[in-house]
Amino acid sequence: MEITAPVRKPSWYSPSVIANIGREVRRYPLIPLAILLLILIIPAFFAQNISPHHPTRGQFSERLTPPAWQEGGSSKYLLGTDKQGRDMLSRIFHGAKYVLIVSLTVIAVSGVIGVSLGLIAGYFGGRADMFIMRGVDIALSIPAILLALAIVASRGPSFGTVIFVICVILWSRYARQVRGEVLSIKNQDFISRAQVAGSSSFRIIIRHVFPNVVNSIVVLATLQVGFVILLESSLSFLGAGIPRPTPAWGLMVADGRELVVTAWWVSFFPGIAISLVVLSLNLMGDWLRDRLDPKQRNL
């Protein structure tokens, strides 16, 4: 006896297909992605084209104009102006560039150093492992802001200092994570088979070990970007990060601190920008972790 279920081919406009597309789309973190595009990525690349005013030259006569929707605001300056009459919106757009530069550089540099050392420590073990892990312990116990303060006090604030300081503490996190994973991969059959087949250690690490840790590195890196942005803006806020008059978001919040009674918008909007970007990055990181690296979900 033949059982035939009535199969109805869904046509492209049928509700089920649309629902499917909806489900497919909802699987991706769309809102965080949109926020990132809108206030970080597009401004970082096209700040010159989309910002209505110059980021560092202001109209002194129009200083402390409130945002457009408030009494006394003008549509010329959507988010108002700061103490020197510089347009807040343009400064936030231009600031995105520095956020992106600093965080990507830091993640790349500390990631490469940390991952390589983690691979070496995990794969070779022994003395190399001990040496590297002690380095990790030490790096983890160096208080970052203090280090930054000391460097800035003697050398003055600069991009190099910010990047250096954050890298000094960040590499250790990659190294620790990668080492842990390599330890569990190392004893699996495919590694010993590669060894028997005569592959060099270098080749095994690159071809067989690294591809197996790459997912968790991506997850870790995404989750780190938010941390890096927060640290960078904290340093800039303290005057120990990106030097003036660069429109760094942390610096802009600092500019608004003394104006909080009269002009709340000066520190409010850059802070919102930082919060939204970091929040979206964290949501993206959580999502990526669920997709790529589900064992870490409960951490």
Add this chain to the structure above:
Amino acid sequence: MQRFIIIRCFYALVVLFIVSIIVFALARISGNPVDVFLPFDATDAQQEALERDLGLDQPLPIQYLKFVGNALRGDFGDSIKWDGQSAMGLVGQRFPATMQLAGIAMGISLLIAVPIGVLSAVKKDSVFDYIGKIIALAGQSLPPFWLGIVLIFIFAVQYDLFPTSGRGGGKNLILPAITLGWFQVAAMMRLVRSSMLEVLDTEYVKLARIKGIVEWKVIWKHALRNASIPPLTFFGIVAGQLMTGAVITESVFTWPGTGLLAVDAIRSRDYPVVQAVVISFAGIYILSNLIVDILYAYLDPRIRY
């Protein structure tokens, strides 16, 4: 155990050594101190005399040893900005204000983090869990310096409930303490939650339940006590965060503590004071990490080298 403590102490010393080298090296890079003290038209002989006075003519290792010797006696030289005061004296003067703030902040963060952490573990996927997740996410995403400013704007400017800055009565403490406590809440809560989840799954908790002990007692007495070991290690990190946070919070609220001292000193390139703050903060940080490590090893005998 003894071996563990000795190894740990050794690492602590290594870290302190590295920090001191960094601070010392930075002091030397920052330019020849002779230029600061002498007028422009000083002769070479005067310059050499001063270099000899300051010990700058000696080889670097000897200079470093002298620096360490002085540092051990708490002597980092005199402040440049605050005339005639010793750098370490300034740190000492400002320290109680920082401790007060940090203590209250710690209390506030514990008060928020522990109950929510426990409840979100016990009632997984309930409203508490949801609130906990939001707090955790917000805690990781809101820049604390900005949070402080927003708090000032809402509670000090709009509603005039608290003063905007400075140190004084209890009212002055609340906003800075919340800002500083905020640093810890998210991480602490997550840690309490995950370690509670682990403990709630164990045999002795089930046994306690079977014995008919009231549920709240099982949770708050039996489970929480055992679940508090992992969060304890976190206190080492908290110590570091409190100091980082103190620097930020104090500069937001112009709270006259050590953190504000550091920021002021940087703005006026007052290097002796910066040195004194960095070394003493690093010392506290390293010491609290050391204590936590040792404590942890006592509490959980599985941790060994």
